[in-house]
Amino acid sequence: MASDLVVQFGNILEQPTIFPEEKGKVNVTVTNRGDTAFNGPVDLKLYGSTDNQLDRNNLNTLGSPTGERGANDPLRGTDELLNTRQNNISINNLAPGQSQTITVDFAGADFRTPSVVSPGAYYLFAEAQPGNNITDSNRSNNTSSQLVTQGDVVIQWNSILLNAIQATGKGDAKGTAPPIAARNQAIVHAAIYDAVNAIDRASGGGHNPYLANISASEAAGASKEAAAVEAAYRTLSELFPGQKAEFDTQRTRSLAGIPDGEAKTKGLSLGQNVANQIINQRRNDGTDRAGGGYTPGTDPGDFQIIPAELQPETRPAPNDNNPALPRWGLVTPFAIRSVADFRPEGPPEFSSPLYGRDIERVRQLGAKQDTDVTKITRNADQTEIAQFWAYDRDDTFRPPGQLNEVAQEISLARNTSLSDNARLFALLNIAEADAGIVAWDTKYTYEQLRPITAIRNADNDNNPQTKGDP
Numbered sequence: 001m002a003s004d005l006v007v008q009f010g011n012i013l014e015q016p017t018i019f020p021e022e023k024g025k026v027n028v029t030v031t032n033r034g035d036t037a038f039n040g041p042v043d044l045k046l047y048g049s050t051d052n053q054l055d056r057n058n059l060n061t062l063g064s065p066t067g068e069r070g071a072n073d074p075l076r077g078t079d080e081l082l083n084t085r086q087n088n089i090s091i092n093n094l095a096p097g098q099s100q101t102i103t104v105d106f107a108g109a110d111f112r113t114p115s116v117v118s119p120g121a122y123y124l125f126a127e128a129q130p131g132n133n134i135t136d137s138n139r140s141n142n143t144s145s146q147l148v149t150q151g152d153v154v155i156q157w158n159s160i161l162l163n164a165i166q167a168t169g170k171g172d173a174k175g176t177a178p179p180i181a182a183r184n185q186a187i188v189h190a191a192i193y194d195a196v197n198a199i200d201r202a203s204g205g206g207h208n209p210y211l212a213n214i215s216a217s218e219a220a221g222a223s224k225e226a227a228a229v230e231a232a233y234r235t236l237s238e239l240f241p242g243q244k245a246e247f248d249t250q251r252t253r254s255l256a257g258i259p260d261g262e263a264k265t266k267g268l269s270l271g272q273n274v275a276n277q278i279i280n281q282r283r284n285d286g287t288d289r290a291g292g293g294y295t296p297g298t299d300p301g302d303f304q305i306i307p308a309e310l311q312p313e314t315r316p317a318p319n320d321n322n323p324a325l326p327r328w329g330l331v332t333p334f335a336i337r338s339v340a341d342f343r344p345e346g347p348p349e350f351s352s353p354l355y356g357r358d359i360e361r362v363r364q365l366g367a368k369q370d371t372d373v374t375k376i377t378r379n380a381d382q383t384e385i386a387q388f389w390a391y392d393r394d395d396t397f398r399p400p401g402q403l404n405e406v407a408q409e410i411s412l413a414r415n416t417s418l419s420d421n422a423r424l425f426a427l428l429n430i431a432e433a434d435a436g437i438v439a440w441d442t443k444y445t446y447e448q449l450r451p452i453t454a455i456r457n458a459d460n461d462n463n464p465q466t467k468g469d470p
Contacts, residue, residue, distance in 0.1 A: 003094070004034035004138045005042070007128045009146035016106050016113045016124070016148065024106045024113060026146070028126045030091065031099040033141075038094040041131035046082040046104060048114030049123040050163040052145055055079045079125070083111045089128075118397065119408045120159030121149050121250070153225050153254050154192060154421040155408050157232035160250050161188050162397045162404055164240045175394030179328050179436035180287070182400040186334050186426075186433035187282055188235045193426035195227035195274040199267075200419055207423060210430070211281055212274040223267035224418055229254045230271025231278075238279050285332040294326040296447070300461075301350060303447040329441025334430045342438045347448045356465025359458060362451045363469060373469040400432045 008029045016024025032038050047054060091100050104126075106113045114122065127143045149156055165184070169175025176184070190210045198214035199222050200206030233251045237244050258264050296303050305322065329339060336342060348355040364377040366386075378386075391402040407428055411421055454461070459468035 002034050003032050003036050003038035003096075003130075004141070005038060005128055005130065006031045006033045006141045007126050007144040009124065009126060009144055010101055012146070012148065013103075015150050026104050026124065028102045028104055028128070028144075029099050030094075030102065030128050032094045032096055033138075035096055037096070038130070039092055040090075042089045042091055043129045043131050044085045044089055044102065044104075045125075045127040045129075046111055047079045047125040047127070048082055048117045049079040049125055049145075050117055050166050052123055052147075054125050054127075054143060054145070080114055080116050082106075082114060085110050116396075118159035118162045118401075118405050119412060120151050120155035120157075121147065121163065122159065123147055151408065151412050152418045152421060153228045153232075154196075154418055154425060155411060156254065157192070157229065157236075157250070158189070158404055158408060158425055160232070160247065161185060161236060162401045164236060164243050164246070165401055166395060166397055167243060167246075168240070169394030169396070173394065175396075176398065177324050178392065178398045178400055179325060179331075179433075179440055181398045182429065182432040182436040183282075183285075183287065183331070184239045185400055185404065185429040187239065187278055188232055189422075189425040189429045190334070191231035191235045191271075191275040191278040192228045193422045194278065195231040195267075195271045196224045196419055196422040198270060198274065199224050199227060206419070210278075210426065212277045214270060214274065218266070218270055218273070221263055221266060222270050223258055223263040225258050226255065226264045226267025227271040227274070228418070228422060229258075230268045231275045232271075234272050234275035235279060238275075282332075286327070286330050290325045290328040290331055292327060294323045296323075301347075301449055303449050304453050306450065306452060323444075325440060326444050329437060329444055331437050331440075333434045333437050336434050336438075339438050339441045343442055343445060346446045350461045351463050353465065355461075356463045359451070359454055359463075359466050363455050363458075363467065366451065367469075371469055373467055400429070400436070403428065403432065 008031065010027030010029050013025040013027065016026070028044065030042065049055070089102060094100055104111055114124075124146045125143060126146075129142055149159075161184070165176045165181050191212075194209050194212035194214070197206045197209055198212065198219040201209070202216045202219035202222075229251060233247055236247050240247075255264070258267075296305055303323070333339060348358070363374055365382065366378075367374045367376050370376055389399075389402075391397065391399050396402075397405060404425065407424060411424060416424065455466075455468065456470050457468060458466035
């Protein structure tokens, strides 16, 4: 005979967000399903997760003050521990069948809001375990999850998109490279925008379309929500076919909140039509030819492949030190006329004061640890800022997704309309996609050496300002 604690989420009283000043509040209910009363302390842990599977490794714990990473990197994992209340939740004489509700207030000191999830759609996990070695007959049911959604369907499907990108990098998978992630985001949000905007234009509002040719009769009276959902669902299913089951679930969830009728039916048809046009436009954009072999140059200053032993251990997937997507600069842009129009001037000459200044700043601010030559000058704030923006592990939203995460919070704070959100995320992601193409064109046009190569060979660069540190 023993007690058996079961955890369930109750009401979400205030939506938690990623901004510390925007606190949330949720109820967690603990029920005794055993056959004897429970009496004693309980440890309560809360996690934030992008999916409905709990990975107890933390996502956001900082490493050493210098930012070192290694095999025991606490940043490995896809979920975020929001803190633990240990032995300070007392449950007294909880009889079989009885429940006790615990209010988790993120405005207090015990728990903090999630920082590495997408606000539009993520999961909270609660895990309650008896403290002080108290017996619980079945600990497998001591964890519960709750989907948290915020905002309109544009924001929610933006979160589904970001979560899909992260899911491609779980475990030992290599994930979605940043320029590919940006391209996929642009496709999804171009479709959402053109679908929603076509309906606005049919009623005398809206803006110029990105691509889709939709007649006023097809768009008039259609549901913008249904059109946005179907455009997102269709493009995501095309881009991430292995995750279609998750998209099916979200589609059902989204459509359940839209009244049945002609407007919904027209919106679904319009969304699918627009998505198909966007997908067809991008089928032959050069993406399939962007990979392939790459041979680095041999002249001083040329890019060199970093030896495997010097690769940072910052991701769960096996390191691949081959240059990524050397022909991505040839991918067809979404909006700009010419990649060359945005190509910057080349890097400074080795002997120039500008080169010397830049390399020395990188050496002193970016070093992994102090050496006989280098003394780190960055402070704790600079380390944390660098780690915050170094959002490029395989099992993350990647840098293009991180800006979407920030845009979601801004939109939620300003209560932006569905039409404005459709335009906001289309503009953001089309700009990011083209920025990725321009960046890759620049990388492989100039083939500049990496800082680690420059610093290790600085004694041979004929610049009196630089110091080599092997």
